[in-house]
Amino acid sequence: MITLRGLTKRFGSTVAVDALTVDIAPGRVTGFLGPNGAGKSTTMRMILGLDRPTAGQALVGGRAYRELRRPLHEVGALLDARAIHPARSGRAHLRAMAHSNGIPTRRVDEVLDTVGLDGRAAAKPGRTLSLGMGQRLGIAGALLGDPPVLMFDEPVNGLDPDGVRWVRQLMRSLADEGRTIFVSSHLMSEMQLTADQLVVIGRGRLLADEPIGEVIARSTVAVRVRSPHPDGLAALAARLTAAGASVEAADRNELTVTGATADQVGDLAHELGVRLHELSAHAASLEQAFMELTADSVEYAGGPTGGGAR
Amino acid sequence: MSTSTSTRHGAVAAEWTKLSSVRSTWWTALAGLLVMAASAGQLAIYAANDNTNDDPTDDRGIVTVGSVLIDSVELTQYVVLALGLLAITAEFTSGTIRTTLQCTPSRGRVLLAKAAVAGAVTFALGLLLGGVGALIARPVLGEWGSAPAADTIGDIVAVATYLALIGVLALGLGAALRSAVLTLTVLLATLMIVPLSLQEPDIDVLNRIADVFPGVAGGHFLAGDTEPYPRLVGLLLLAGWAAAALLLGRAALRRRDA
Numbered sequence: 001m002i003t004l005r006g007l008t009k010r011f012g013s014t015v016a017v018d019a020l021t022v023d024i025a026p027g028r029v030t031g032f033l034g035p036n037g038a039g040k041s042t043t044m045r046m047i048l049g050l051d052r053p054t055a056g057q058a059l060v061g062g063r064a065y066r067e068l069r070r071p072l073h074e075v076g077a078l079l080d081a082r083a084i085h086p087a088r089s090g091r092a093h094l095r096a097m098a099h100s101n102g103i104p105t106r107r108v109d110e111v112l113d114t115v116g117l118d119g120r121a122a123a124k125p126g127r128t129l130s131l132g133m134g135q136r137l138g139i140a141g142a143l144l145g146d147p148p149v150l151m152f153d154e155p156v157n158g159l160d161p162d163g164v165r166w167v168r169q170l171m172r173s174l175a176d177e178g179r180t181i182f183v184s185s186h187l188m189s190e191m192q193l194t195a196d197q198l199v200v201i202g203r204g205r206l207l208a209d210e211p212i213g214e215v216i217a218r219s220t221v222a223v224r225v226r227s228p229h230p231d232g233l234a235a236l237a238a239r240l241t242a243a244g245a246s247v248e249a250a251d252r253n254e255l256t257v258t259g260a261t262a263d264q265v266g267d268l269a270h271e272l273g274v275r276l277h278e279l280s281a282h283a284a285s286l287e288q289a290f291m292e293l294t295a296d297s298v299e300y301a302g303g304p305t306g307g308g309a310r
Numbered sequence: 311m312s313t314s315t316s317t318r319h320g321a322v323a324a325e326w327t328k329l330s331s332v333r334s335t336w337w338t339a340l341a342g343l344l345v346m347a348a349s350a351g352q353l354a355i356y357a358a359n360d361n362t363n364d365d366p367t368d369d370r371g372i373v374t375v376g377s378v379l380i381d382s383v384e385l386t387q388y389v390v391l392a393l394g395l396l397a398i399t400a401e402f403t404s405g406t407i408r409t410t411l412q413c414t415p416s417r418g419r420v421l422l423a424k425a426a427v428a429g430a431v432t433f434a435l436g437l438l439l440g441g442v443g444a445l446i447a448r449p450v451l452g453e454w455g456s457a458p459a460a461d462t463i464g465d466i467v468a469v470a471t472y473l474a475l476i477g478v479l480a481l482g483l484g485a486a487l488r489s490a491v492l493t494l495t496v497l498l499a500t501l502m503i504v505p506l507s508l509q510e511p512d513i514d515v516l517n518r519i520a521d522v523f524p525g526v527a528g529g530h531f532l533a534g535d536t537e538p539y540p541r542l543v544g545l546l547l548l549a550g551w552a553a554a555a556l557l558l559g560r561a562a563l564r565r566r567d568a
Contacts (some may be wrong), residue, residue: 049415050408050565066415067315077412083405085332092331092411100324100413102316126404141409 001026002047002149005058009042016042018057018204024197026148026181031195031212032184035294039204040184041079044153045064048077052186060149072101072145076153086128090137091122097141111140116166131158148179156190168194174199184245192216202294206271215289220281222266223257224250232274239268253277284299321414321423328406329397338396339435342389343442349382354450361454375457376465378447379440380532383469387476390435391497394477398559399490406568417563421556422486425478432477433442436470446492466530467529470527475552476501479524482555486562503526521545524551 531544
């Protein structure tokens with residue numbers, strides 16, 4: 001269980017995280033979404049006691065991180081896969097972590113095995129690790145203390161499709177074991193496949209905290225209509241607009257309708273005698289839902305979101 | 311064993327693993343050995359030369375091997391203190407400081423563990439350097455050198471103690487300043503440039519101020535001086551600087567976001 005209460009972080013006059021109050025519950029995967037610069041990483045760093053909150057508090061299992069004696073048994077976290085000494089081997093990196101929390105060194109081999117890093121890869125110096133191997137090493141470090149709470153910042157960055165699927169399954173099984181899984185990602189499609197619950201922030205503010213199905217359901221469903229008869233289509237568009245739907249003409253032969261169901265559009269087309277070649281409802285993806293949610297709070301306008309912000 | 315002691319041991323073991331698992335540590339130790347060997351050899355040649363050249367005014371007579379060691383430390387320390395320095399600044403450059411603080415959230419505990427490891431390693435290296443320096447200086451000095459066993463061993467231990475405290479001083483400053491280059495600059499100024507500038511005009515009050523600086527205090531400790539203060543005071547002054555640097559480093563780690 002992660003508890004955020006009025007968590008706030010200001011850098012000078014910039015508010016990075018703005019009075020965030022959220023409970024991240026055990027037994028499910030909670031996705032943490034937000035555009036670049038929304039404050040995701042800052043929030044995670046405050047949970048780990050790395051950044052000091054300007055106000056409010058972040059608690060893990062009811063306690064502040066800085067008060068934890070052997071924190072790797074309480075919280076595992078992957079923050080930055082690049083954060084390994086260029087000359088130190090992955091195994092030595094994990095051994096140092098294990099020592100610090102009184103974890104037996106055989107556990108290092110166990111987690112290396114779990115994340116699929118073999119002996120040769122684990123012996124390589126940090127600078128030679130690919131981003132994907134770095135992610136696996138970071139996940140191994142998070143699992144080291146077998147903690148009930150796990151946080152991952154953009155864990156699938158740099159992983160190949162196999163690796164992405166592996167991370168997805170890992171999170172699922174960790175959540176099924178009753179752990180709290182808090183994972184940030186800019187890949188909405190990934191969240192759609194992995195997360196049970198979504199916490200969405202924009203400009204440091206909480207925009208949504210609800211089951212993933214509700215986020216999607218709340219957003220618009222669009223109906224696509226294609227017809228070989230532009231005139232008939234125009235008539236259909238006029239009737240739909242009159243009925244309060246919003247209609248966009250993709251080209252002469254295609255309309256995108258929102259605010260009306262496929263059934264309603266089909267009935268109307270039948271009534272007008274318009275021949276249709278396609279009538280399809282497009283359930284909004286999480287991507288669309290996310291865009292709608294964060295439309296007003298995108299830090300860097302002018303392009304689609306991507307990349308993890310610091 | 312209580313949790314508190316075992317986590318402290320764990321933090322120390324972690325720091326030792328980190329320090330010993332990077333090659334730069336061993337290269338630094340090797341560089342220290344080479345610099346010590348070269349300095350001790352060269353200073354021993356100078357000492358012997360002063361006695362045998364045509365100018366009788368610079369005759370030094372018989373010098374102890376220990377005094378050659380102590381003079382050699384003046385240069386060698388800048389290699390050795392890199393061990394304390396890199397133990398912390400490399401964490402800031404590579405970003406592993408976040409992992410370290412995730413493992414051990416108590417900033418004081420992290421710094422103490424680092425100080426224990428850096429201090430022990432530089433002390434051990436100091437003993438080795440002293441031994442190697444003595445082995446080289448003794449034959450080079452030839453008839454102009456003396457090496458009474460007890461005194462030489464005492465000097466070697468003093469050299470190791472001095473290097474350990476300088477290593478911890480570098481560590482604490484590195485934690486406060488974060489950048490290796492900046493820390494090294496401040497150390498050069500504190501250990502050498504500022505006290506030398508103060509001593510240059512040979513004004514009593516300025517000399518007194520210079521005597522408080524860590525390098526000068528350590529020098530009085532190494533030389534076994536009785537003036538301007540007893541040897542032990544020199545040691546305590548140097549230790550005080552190291553402790554103050556650690557406190558400064560802890561305050562910085564606590565206050566700043568990692």
